[in-house]
Amino acid sequence: KQEVTQIPAALSVPEGENLVLNCSFTDSAIYNLQWFRQDPGKGLTSLLLIQSSQREQTSGRLNASLDKSSGRSTLYIAASQPGDSATYLCAVPPIGTSYGKLTFGQGTILTVHP
Amino acid sequence: EAGVTQSPTHLIKTRGQQATLRCSPISGHTSVYWYQQALGLGLQFLLWYDEGEERNRGNFPPRFSGRQFPNYSSELNVNALELEDSALYLCASSLASSGRDEQFFGPGTRLTVL
Numbered sequence A: 001k002q003e004v005t006q007i008p009a010a011l012s013v014p015e016g017e018n019l020v021l022n023c024s025f026t027d028s029a030i031y032n033l034q035w036f037r038q039d040p041g042k043g044l045t046s047l048l049l050i051q052s053s054q055r056e057q058t059s060g061r062l063n064a065s066l067d068k069s070s071g072r073s074t075l076y077i078a079a080s081q082p083g084d085s086a087t088y089l090c091a092v093p094p095i096g097t098s099y100g101k102l103t104f105g106q107g108t109i110l111t112v113h114p
Numbered sequence B: 001e002a003g004v005t006q007s008p009t010h011l012i013k014t015r016g017q018q019a020t021l022r023c024s025p026i027s028g029h030t031s032v033y034w035y036q037q038a039l040g041l042g043l044q045f046l047l048w049y050d051e052g053e054e055r056n057r058g059n060f061p062p063r064f065s066g067r068q069f070p071n072y073s074s075e076l077n078v079n080a081l082e083l084e085d086s087a088l089y090l091c092a093s094s095l096a097s098s099g100r101d102e103q104f105f106g107p108g109t110r111l112t113v114l
Helices: none
Strands: A004-007 A010-014 A019-025 A032-038 A044-051 A056-059 A062-067 A072-077 A086-092 A108-113 B005-007 B010-013 B019-024 B031-038 B042-050 B053-057 B064-068 B074-078 B087-094 B109-113
Touching: A004 A086, A010 A019, A019 A032, A019 A086, A019 A108, A032 A062, A032 A072, A044 A056, A044 A062, A044 A072, A072 A086, B005 B087, B010 B019, B019 B087, B019 B109, B031 B074, B042 B064, B042 B074, B053 B064, B074 B087
Parallel strands: A010 A108, B010 B109
Antiparallel strands: A004 A019, A019 A072, A032 A044, A032 A086, A056 A062, A062 A072, A086 A108, B005 B019, B019 B074, B031 B042, B031 B087, B042 B053, B064 B074, B087 B109
């Protein structure tokens, strides 16, 4: 059974810092990994989907990397801003397929203070 | 392009009543997923519909049911409501045949059971 873990559970940083959020998964036979952002009481916003054949995916100030062999993904946020404050979640589909129910980590609560 | 929409935004019911939640996927998407996000429990997979058929079901009792209509919109029904059903219910859509299966989420329905 796939398990997804995110570290740290919470992170508080001053504005302008570069930061890294970590996601680990127990079974490396994944087809892709998706990073989301969730604002309090709201739905999820898809940030990046990184395929198993990719090592990195970039969108603006966000960069996600994937290392299947070590069972890890990282989300790098450059020059953080107060508007980046949210919960960040990573998720993977079932083992051996690119679609189906997602298994989520518990999330990292990020606070960026001015 | 319109995103995933859900209705209602908020729903207040009493124990024993029935609740119906609705979801409209992104145009062209054939898969609809339902997730429950209860306080402190993270995101839990409920149901997956694709092309009108139920493809997978999470570990929830039978009083949670749903369906997908010919236009790919979906309904989640919760019968005999219990207090612990209070949660944010999120719907996501994707195009499973694309090979990427990036899931896009709606804003959610907040169900409160009194």
